[in-house]
Amino acid sequence: MGEKVLMKGNEAIAEAAILAGCRHFFGYPITPQNEIPEYMSRRMPEVGGVFLQAESEVAGSNMVYGAACAGARVMTTSSSPGISLMQEAISYMAGAELPCVLVNIVRGGPGLGGIQGSQADYFQATKGGGHGDYRLIVLAPASVQELMDLTITAFDLADMYRIPVMILGDAILGQMMEPVIPGRRGKADLPPKTWATVGAKMRPKNVITSLSLDPAKLEQHNFDLGKKYNKIADEQVRYKTYMTDDAETLLVAYGTCARISQAAVDMARERGLRVGLFRPVSLWPFPYEALQLAAEESLRVLTVEMSLGQMVEDVRLAILGSKPVRFYGRTGGMTPTPREVLEEIERIVEEGI
């Protein structure tokens, strides 16, 4: 166990990538994640790695595509408008089954939006974003320590399944300072990258493409991807619960909203209300079954998000109409306070739903 150090969320992500053995970083400046490329521009030369400021997120994400083809552990980071520009490369990487780590430090949208924290990119991250039938693994940390740990995990998952993995944070998590214990590169038993295009020496050539003009072959490729996604859904569901055992009101929230909701749970408990929190950590695969089980004994569910209500659709899919699912959200860069969430809890308890 290492010593605790005080770190900003964005810096923890950057250092975690270094600890995970990432030696290639391509990115383009955008608030509120500039600390990551700045940190990388300092740190990469120290560890013999590559930092390159791309001319755009379109180019940066395609550099990631290239480095991933060449077998590198590679990362890019951005915030909402920049992630929109990366959707082309993300779809191509999903199609060509290339491992990489993407970080979205989400800000308010749509359009240029604002620079305060938001969770309005949930749909984009978990439901596609780019074109075609594909999935990303999407992880949602809720503390600086988790930003560190899940970033390291993300590299292993990417290599294990040959898939782009996204860390979905927000401006608040990125800017927040907390003590962290630096993580370590995982010991996962990872498959060798025999598919990488590193030069056809003593082997037949490798080709990396997402093109398949024969629809029967493309369908088969999609079926194969589907099988992989099902395997990931079986193996990589992550979530945390807080005081859910006897909860009559079950809050569901991820990331920053989970922290706020946890504070609201404590306040509600002080008032004698039986409230608990279910926190999805993997947004894809979404913990449908675990949430359904956690909600079994409760009377009602309240989803809290910094959006107009996006994850709540998955929560409803998990609950399948067996109890009322309410939504409370602030958006556009506004953050709900624990008191607001408490008041919403009290309102729905009083209404008797």
Added chain:
Amino acid sequence: MKKVFGRPEALTDVPTHYCPGCTHGIIHRLIAEVIDELGVCEKTIGISPVGCAVLAYDYFNCDFVEASHGRAPAVATGIKRTLPDSVVFCYQGDGDLASIGAAEIVHAATRGEKITVIFVNNAIYGMTGGQMAPTTLPGQRTTTSPRGRDVESAGHPIRVAELLSSLSGVAYISRVSATSPANVTKAKRAVRKAFETQIEGKGFSLVEFLSTCPINWGMSPLEAMKWIDDKMSLYYPLGDYTRVPEVG
């Protein structure tokens, strides 16, 4: 007996899908010959574009990556920065390179990425059926400039070699064609020089080919060759465009 003409080892033994009279095939051959002569096939990674040459990976015997439309120079950057000892080349059409990928080519060039770009300028969008390209000549008819390219509304064709030659990261640029045996010989020399420039670590290199698209130009293969000599090469003069970068 010594074999004087055969398939280069860097080319696969499959028939290409290119139309009769299309010079994509000759250009492939020249690249493959240079790869063979330099003995670098085992460390070469090619990048194919979106365009008629999208399947170039079927025709070369080296590792290959297919890039999204226009992004080949960014993909090449990612590969070369990961494998600095490899030989990386992009193969791109004019729509790919000079329209949708204009930013990527300019920045790869100005960064002096140690890659080689083979730029196939056929003044038209071949794959999608003959629409106007950024390099379509003034007055040239295409399916989206049916009355001929009107520069007042459609703007002017881009001279890529000239444009990029102003950038300090560029170590070698040449414009060639494959319309005659003499031109093919010159073209091969240029391709070789471009690859050598990369291997010697000097910076970015690009060879622009004026290339035929008889199908979409509505010409016979011979007419198409002649159109390059008589029309295209007036707007796009052949020759070396390398400038010695200014110091200071």
